Amino acid sequence: xxxxxxxxxxxxxxxxxxxxxxxxxxxxxxxxxxxxxxxxxxxxxxxxxxxxxxxxx
Numbered sequence: 876x877x878x879x880x881x882x883x884x885x886x887x888x889x890x891x892x893x894x895x896x897x898x899x900x901x902x903x904x905x906x907x908x909x910x911x912x913x914x915x916x917x918x919x920x921x922x923x924x925x926x927x928x929x930x931x932x
Contacts, residue, residue: 893907
């Protein structure tokens, strides 16, 4: 089994997403590609609230 050849792909993103990438790149002293690489490696953080027991008074 052979590994596929890496390819370059161009994607379109919203202005808000670009702003996040640009700020991340600036804070990490890198370019947009470096920011994307960094954000893809960051562990996921759940934004969901934990279930709370409403019976506690």
